Amino acid sequence: MKDTEFLEDTKITKCVQCGKCSASCPAGRNSRLLTRKIIMEAKSGMDVVGREELWLCTTCFLCFERCPKGVNTVDAIIELRNRAVMEGKFPEVHVGAIEGIYDTGSGLPLSPDGIRDRSMLGLEKEPEDIARNEEDFKNFQKLIKELGLLEKVGVER
Amino acid sequence: MKYAFFPGCIAKNVYPSIEKSTRMVFEKLKIDLVDYPYSCCPAPGVLGSYDQDTWLTLGARNISLSEADELGIVVICNGCYGTVHRVYDILDKDEEKKAMVNANLGKVGMDYKGTYRPIHFVDVMDSMKEEILKNKKSDLGLRVAIHYGCHYLRPKSDEATYNVEKPKVVEGIVELLGCESVEFKDKLSCCGAGGGVWSGAEELGIDILEEKVQNILDVGDVDCIVNICPFCHMHIDSTQKKSQFKADTVPTLHLNQLLGMAFGMKDKHLGLHTHRVSTRDVVKAVKKAGKEKK
Numbered sequence: 001m002k003d004t005e006f007l008e009d010t011k012i013t014k015c016v017q018c019g020k021c022s023a024s025c026p027a028g029r030n031s032r033l034l035t036r037k038i039i040m041e042a043k044s045g046m047d048v049v050g051r052e053e054l055w056l057c058t059t060c061f062l063c064f065e066r067c068p069k070g071v072n073t074v075d076a077i078i079e080l081r082n083r084a085v086m087e088g089k090f091p092e093v094h095v096g097a098i099e100g101i102y103d104t105g106s107g108l109p110l111s112p113d114g115i116r117d118r119s120m121l122g123l124e125k126e127p128e129d130i131a132r133n134e135e136d137f138k139n140f141q142k143l144i145k146e147l148g149l150l151e152k153v154g155v156e157r
Numbered sequence: 158m159k160y161a162f163f164p165g166c167i168a169k170n171v172y173p174s175i176e177k178s179t180r181m182v183f184e185k186l187k188i189d190l191v192d193y194p195y196s197c198c199p200a201p202g203v204l205g206s207y208d209q210d211t212w213l214t215l216g217a218r219n220i221s222l223s224e225a226d227e228l229g230i231v232v233i234c235n236g237c238y239g240t241v242h243r244v245y246d247i248l249d250k251d252e253e254k255k256a257m258v259n260a261n262l263g264k265v266g267m268d269y270k271g272t273y274r275p276i277h278f279v280d281v282m283d284s285m286k287e288e289i290l291k292n293k294k295s296d297l298g299l300r301v302a303i304h305y306g307c308h309y310l311r312p313k314s315d316e317a318t319y320n321v322e323k324p325k326v327v328e329g330i331v332e333l334l335g336c337e338s339v340e341f342k343d344k345l346s347c348c349g350a351g352g353g354v355w356s357g358a359e360e361l362g363i364d365i366l367e368e369k370v371q372n373i374l375d376v377g378d379v380d381c382i383v384n385i386c387p388f389c390h391m392h393i394d395s396t397q398k399k400s401q402f403k404a405d406t407v408p409t410l411h412l413n414q415l416l417g418m419a420f421g422m423k424d425k426h427l428g429l430h431t432h433r434v435s436t437r438d439v440v441k442a443v444k445k446a447g448k449e450k451k
Contacts, residue, residue, distance in 0.1 A: 026343070026346045026347045026349065026365050026368070027347075027349075027352075027354065027361060027365065029365075029368070030361055030364040030365055030368070031358075031361050031364075055206075055353060055357055055358065056354065056358055056361055057352050057354075058202075058307070058347045058349060058350070058351040058352040058354045058362075058365070059201065059202055059239075059307070059351050059352035060307040060311065060346065060347035060351060060352075061307055061308070061311035061312045062307075062311065062345070062346065062347075064311065064312055065311050065312065065313065065321050065322075074312075078205060078206055078209070079209075081206040081207070082206065082207065082208060082209055085206075085207045085208065090207065091357055093356060093357045094203050094206075094207065094353055094356060094357055097200070097203050097356055098203065098204070098207065101196070101197050101199060101200070101204065105196040105197060106166040106169070106170055106196070106197050107166045107197040107198075107199065107200040107203070107204075108166045108167055108170055108171055109166075109170060110169070110170040111170065111171070113171075114169075114170045114171055114173060117172075117173045117174065117428065117431050118173040120431075121173055121174060121177040121426070121428050121431075122177070122426075123173055123176060123177055123180075127164070127169040127170070127176070128192040128194075129169065129192075129194060129195050129196070130194045130195055130196040132194070133194035136194040137194075139265035139266075139267070140196050140215070140218070140265075142264070142265055143214060143215065143218065143261060143262070143264070143265055144211065144215070146261060146264055147208065147210055147211045147214060147261060148208075149204075149207060149208045149211045152207070152208065153207065
């Protein structure tokens, strides 16, 4: 049996397998993601942490809003993803985005096209954000390092 | 009225047309926007999925920046809202998490109080209908498909009053601008970009968007999709131009661009020409509607 205490706040034990979550799911209609099944298996103590389909949820929260038992399906998936990261079972594809946030402060950094469009529209070439404020940026990077995220995903800085 | 302005990464870096339109529209409505050294919100789908403590701490850092000036944040993106609004809600109810966040922020001389609930710009516009009408130059005469996206509506927080299955707030705003809002299948479903799917499962993101656009095309004669989120905007606009995309294309406008058009601002100033899917027919239709009125 797998420890499922970390899912307690999401109330998965209340699930009655009605399937409203999967019936509402835009990702499930187009992929192998079956939220109903993930919740059932997690509830029964199966180890679902390594399941690749956990990463197909768009976190749209339709399932959560429609669940008649108040199960927080999306937070359960997010908790399972967090656990997968702790166990080193995460998709490499997002590591670049995490590096980008650390290196630039932005999830999607300023590109040459962005600079061109900003100038053309009469905005300042570079936005007035964290990247332009040295002290804030240093503290931001320090925070990320202290929180241990880079280590978890094997990024050295 | 004055807000701390949180434009978010995409409106700043990828679709500056949305940042520009927002600044113009807010100025017209006499709402001051103040800039702060914000980082990424951080992205709920990616950062939140990897490490909740990092997500909460960096989100709280952003919210805390304007607290000393007694200003709350206004966001123009559902993704940013899905972080700052949710982080606010979580820390409001969970003292343990708030203590964790403050222990971390303390290391860089910062502190999170949680005194101002972040607000979505749609709620600001909803509260300013009279001013919007006063500033309207002409009816736009467009048939629009409203795309709410996800995190403005969901998860619904305790204090929200809208009907989560039948919201009417954006409809109320576009109708004020002389637009007709059409109903379509699965109107409230996701564009397909969130949760890390845009970057991590591209084909799935395309499939979900195709379904959405097809449902809109099935209604017939829709001039454009109106969105309230630069991330949805980017996915709808850019992904439709990808070679794998099979449906016909529909242009999309951020609600602040639509407001700008109704206020008589030039489409080039609103950056409509920087979109990937051509907005030329939308601009033409608006000009035609304006002339017919005269």
